[in-house]
Amino acid sequence: MGTFETLILILDSTVRLAIPLMFAALAGLYSERAGIFDIGLEGKMLAAAFAGAAAAAVYGSAWIGLFFAIIISVALALVHGFASITHRGNQIVSGVAINFIAAGTTIILGQAWFRQGGRTPALSAEGSRFTAIELPFAEAVADVPLLGPIYSELISGHSILVYLAFAAVPFTWWVLFRTRFGLRLRAVGENPGAVDTAGISVTWLRYRAVICCGILCGFAGAYLAVAQNAGFVKDMTAGKGFIALAALIFAKWKPVNVLLACLLFGFLDAVAIRFAGINFFGLFEVPPQFMQSLPYILTVVLLAGFIGKAIPPKAGGQPYVKER
Amino acid sequence: MAAPYAKLPGWVDYGLIPLVNLTVAFLVAGLVVLLVGENPLRAAQLLVQGAFGSGDGIGYTLFYATNFIFAGLCVAVAFHCGLFNIGGEGQAYVGGLGVAIVCLAFDSIFPWWINLPLATIMAAIAGALWALIPAWLQATRGSHIVITTIMFNFIAASFMVYLLVGPLKPVSSMAPETRTFAEGAQLPRLDWMLEMFGLTIRSSPLNITFLLALLVSFGVWLLIWRTRLGYEIRTMGFSPTAAKYAGVNQTRIIIVAMLVSGGLAGMMALNPVMGDQTRLQMNFVAGAGFVGIAVALMGRSHPVGIIPAAILFGMLYQGGAELSFEMPTISRDMIVIIQGLVILFAGALEHMFRPTIARLFHMAGGGALRPAAEPGE
Numbered sequence: 001m002g003t004f005e006t007l008i009l010i011l012d013s014t015v016r017l018a019i020p021l022m023f024a025a026l027a028g029l030y031s032e033r034a035g036i037f038d039i040g041l042e043g044k045m046l047a048a049a050f051a052g053a054a055a056a057a058v059y060g061s062a063w064i065g066l067f068f069a070i071i072i073s074v075a076l077a078l079v080h081g082f083a084s085i086t087h088r089g090n091q092i093v094s095g096v097a098i099n100f101i102a103a104g105t106t107i108i109l110g111q112a113w114f115r116q117g118g119r120t121p122a123l124s125a126e127g128s129r130f131t132a133i134e135l136p137f138a139e140a141v142a143d144v145p146l147l148g149p150i151y152s153e154l155i156s157g158h159s160i161l162v163y164l165a166f167a168a169v170p171f172t173w174w175v176l177f178r179t180r181f182g183l184r185l186r187a188v189g190e191n192p193g194a195v196d197t198a199g200i201s202v203t204w205l206r207y208r209a210v211i212c213c214g215i216l217c218g219f220a221g222a223y224l225a226v227a228q229n230a231g232f233v234k235d236m237t238a239g240k241g242f243i244a245l246a247a248l249i250f251a252k253w254k255p256v257n258v259l260l261a262c263l264l265f266g267f268l269d270a271v272a273i274r275f276a277g278i279n280f281f282g283l284f285e286v287p288p289q290f291m292q293s294l295p296y297i298l299t300v301v302l303l304a305g306f307i308g309k310a311i312p313p314k315a316g317g318q319p320y321v322k323e324r
Numbered sequence: 325m326a327a328p329y330a331k332l333p334g335w336v337d338y339g340l341i342p343l344v345n346l347t348v349a350f351l352v353a354g355l356v357v358l359l360v361g362e363n364p365l366r367a368a369q370l371l372v373q374g375a376f377g378s379g380d381g382i383g384y385t386l387f388y389a390t391n392f393i394f395a396g397l398c399v400a401v402a403f404h405c406g407l408f409n410i411g412g413e414g415q416a417y418v419g420g421l422g423v424a425i426v427c428l429a430f431d432s433i434f435p436w437w438i439n440l441p442l443a444t445i446m447a448a449i450a451g452a453l454w455a456l457i458p459a460w461l462q463a464t465r466g467s468h469i470v471i472t473t474i475m476f477n478f479i480a481a482s483f484m485v486y487l488l489v490g491p492l493k494p495v496s497s498m499a500p501e502t503r504t505f506a507e508g509a510q511l512p513r514l515d516w517m518l519e520m521f522g523l524t525i526r527s528s529p530l531n532i533t534f535l536l537a538l539l540v541s542f543g544v545w546l547l548i549w550r551t552r553l554g555y556e557i558r559t560m561g562f563s564p565t566a567a568k569y570a571g572v573n574q575t576r577i578i579i580v581a582m583l584v585s586g587g588l589a590g591m592m593a594l595n596p597v598m599g600d601q602t603r604l605q606m607n608f609v610a611g612a613g614f615v616g617i618a619v620a621l622m623g624r625s626h627p628v629g630i631i632p633a634a635i636l637f638g639m640l641y642q643g644g645a646e647l648s649f650e651m652p653t654i655s656r657d658m659i660v661i662i663q664g665l666v667i668l669f670a671g672a673l674e675h676m677f678r679p680t681i682a683r684l685f686h687m688a689g690g691g692a693l694r695p696a697a698e699p700g701e
Contacts, residue, residue: 039470039474079668082673083668083672083673084672087672087673087675087676088675089671089672089673089674089675090408090671090672091672092408092410092470093408093617093621093667093668093671093672094668094671094672094673096410096614096617096664096667096671097664097665097667097668097671097672098664098668099664100614100660100661100663100664100667101661101664101665101668102664103657103660103664104657104658104659104660104661104662104663104664105356105661107655107657107660108356108360108653108654108655108657108658108661109356109359109360111360111652111653111655112359112360112361112653239478242474242475242478245471245474246471246475249471287486287490289482289483289485289486290482290486292482293478293479293481293482293483296475296476296478296479297475297479299471299475300457300458300461300467300472300475300476300479303461303465303467303468303471303472304461304465304467305465305466305467312468
């Protein structure tokens with residue numbers, strides 16, 4: 001296989017691996033820009049993946065699966081909101097709790113309902129899974145050198161959720177930076193007191209941000225279980241929620257940067273999967289474990305302020321106490 | 325309700341409210357059991373029976389509790405400094421490396437009673453080192469320690485996989501683990517201690533690390549409440565500005581507190597690695613580091629609370645394993661749910677029932693204890 005074909009294959013799997021990260025990182029973006037830290041992305045994604053796969057298997061429809069994925073994810077997001085907005089609890093603690101509740105519940109319910117060792121039934125029926133969409137002329141231009149494979153392999157042939165994820169990036173940018181809701185949402189993450197003074201409810205605004213976060217995590221989970229794979233397997237998120245969190249920080253809480261950070265982390269993952277160990281000029285070998293941990297290492301380096309400074313929303317993590 | 329919470333007597337604050345929170349957590353867990361079509365009361369009965377019904381059961385319960393005591397202390401020390409160390413899992417994993425280095429080097433040279441202190445020191449050093457970078461970044465560059473410690477958990481996982489499939493694996497072996505340690509690095513079991521209470525033991529991994537855990541708990545109490553360093557740590561956690569005004573070197577205190585915290589997590593590795601499996605295996609921590617969060621929250625970051633909380637989780641762990649034989653739909657993963665619910669109700673929602681309890685308390689004639697402001701306004 002030529003270098004070019006290999007590159008196309010790697011980029012193709014980069015896209016596939018980056019999609020759940022993009023949904024989850026954008027989910028975190030809404031929440032954290034409103035001042036609610038969310039380390040429960042992983043748990044929400046996992047619960048959504050389970051709910052999506054279970055519903056898609058039972059009702060035979062990928063769309064119903066997506067619907068239930070979003071419902072469950074939003075429900076968990078509301079638990080996080082209830083604890084951290086209404087009861088002013090510690091947001092980190094609440095997020096940790098949600099991760100554990102999701103991890104345990106998906107396995108217990110999966111085993112009780114389907115009895116396949118925590119798996120949901122494989123989604124084989126027509127329409128029970130989001131399948132690849134062939135874009136027009138993909139077949140026809142496949143033989144055109146250079147651009148042909150890029151179009152037919154890389155751009156065409158993904159499921160609808162992949163295109164939605166890419167559309168969600170400019171949409172999020174538009175919502176956050178060009179609408180009144182977005183302005184207020186960002187304001188409540190920086191200075192909730194000012195928002196309150198303007199007569200806008202901090203609580204309601206933050207709840208809406210948390211719900212947006214739930215919806216997008218629902219998409220992330222549905223993508224994993226109903227599009228990328230044909231069903232749920234236990235612990236299938238395998239830390240993707242935390243990589244998404246890393247990507248969000250790496251992107252300095254900006255939507256377009258989120259896209260780039262997720263593609264970078266997806267690329268690292270794709271390379272690590274493709275090459276067991278990469279040999280650099282025959283001098284030394286880079287172990288695949290190093291490639292896998294590179295997103296985390298990069299995030300730590302970034303957080304340390306050695307490559308630019310990641311400044312979180314100012315009021316992030318602090319419950320808002322209305323003055324009397 | 326911007327009013328400060330009403331003042332309540334100590335037994336309500338440290339006894340009643342945690343108990344209410346815990347009860348609610350277990351009730352919700354009962355709902356999950358109901359949802360999978362089993363009887364929660366019978367499940368609870370089987371669980372307690374599995375954990376305390378036999379000598380072996382008790383041995384296993386205390387064996388798991390040993391891990392959770394270390395993990396709970398790790399989280400608690402950081403809590404006292406106002407830091408949330410989620411990295412106990414990774415620090416314990418790397419702590420295992422410290423244990424393994426001593427064991428592999430000296431297991432056929434020294435007897436266990438020389439190797440144990442050596443391994444303890446190395447485990448603590450390895451765990452502390454793994455906490456050093458997040459601590460240093462938090463103290464000097466303001467990087468959020470929650471995020472960095474999460475990242476270090478993943479880095480630890482990759483790092484240990486690399487070592488266990490590579491340098492640490494015997495050439496002839498396929499399994500990603502070190503060779504089995506010789507007798508000099510196998511810790512004595514505590515069967516005699518349980519037999520003193522008239523229990524019969526067939527196979528229980530409970531070992532001398534349990535006593536070490538109790539000793540270390542006492543040490544942590546001394547450190548936090550009886551030394552100058554502990555005072556500085558608590559001041560820092562209570563009010564960083566007050567600590568600064570009092571001339572506490574914040575950078576130093578954050579780093580020292582995290583080193584102690586990481587060291588405690590590292591020592592956890594002694595119990596499974598040297599006490600039970602007598603070799604370093606992949607994923608031997610198996611989530612115990614995270615249980616520490618629930619244990620510390622439940623035990624209110626005090627050793628006196630942490631030990632019973634750890635035993636409770638040890639009971640859930642051991643009883644849960646027994647339970648899954650009787651009720652196959654309820655696997656050990658039920659514990660993960662309970663753990664999550666405890667963290668939710670005893671941690672994030674710890675103040676949910678407080679106003680209600682305060683109101684009930686005042687209605688019941690606690691008139692002398694007027695709150696600073698009426699709750700509920």
